[in-house]
Amino acid sequence: MKLYIGNLPFSVDDAGFKKLFESYEVEEATLIIDKFSGRSKGFGFVTIADDEVAKKVITEMNGKDVDGRELKVSEAKPMEDRPPRKSFGGQQQRRRF
Numbered sequence: 761m762k763l764y765i766g767n768l769p770f771s772v773d774d775a776g777f778k779k780l781f782e783s784y785e786v787e788e789a790t791l792i793i794d795k796f797s798g799r800s801k802g803f804g805f806v807t808i809a810d811d812e813v814a815k816k817v818i819t820e821m822n823g824k825d826v827d828g829r830e831l832k833v834s835e836a837k838p839m840e841d842r843p844p845r846k847s848f849g850g851q852q853q854r855r856r857f
Contacts, residue, residue, distance in 0.1 A: 761814035765821075766803040766832035773800070780826065781806055784817050805836055 768777070768791075777791040777800075784806075791804040808814040814835075822833040 761808055761811050762836040763806045763808065763814060763817060764803065764832075764834050764836040765806055766834075767829050768800055768802050768804065768831065769827040769829050770800050770802055771827065777804055780821075781817070784808060785810060785813055 765777075765780075772780075772791065774791050774793075778786075778789045781789055785808060786806055787809055788807040789804065790806075792801045793799065794801050806817070808817060818833050818835070821831055824831045824833075
């Protein structure tokens with residue numbers, strides 16, 4: 761089961777994010793990083809193979825205080841399809857090589 765972890769402090773780095781869940785059987789932990797600033801966007805995802813363990817993580821970690829912020833932990837929802845972005849002026853942007 762894939763879990764959404766939200767409301768993380770922006771100061772949390774990849775190692776700190778993984779450490780939050782080290783006591784659970786985590787297959788994968790991914791912190792979402794802003795590509796321009798290099799710091800956390802305040803959310804991430806954790807994958808746990810056993811659904812019972814995942815439910816335990818939700819129960820135990822949802823609302824937990826981390827550096828003054830209450831974590832939001834829930835089952836991740838599938839990413840929705842979004843329409844393609846439009847460029848300025850409604851014209852399709854051309855690439856020059």
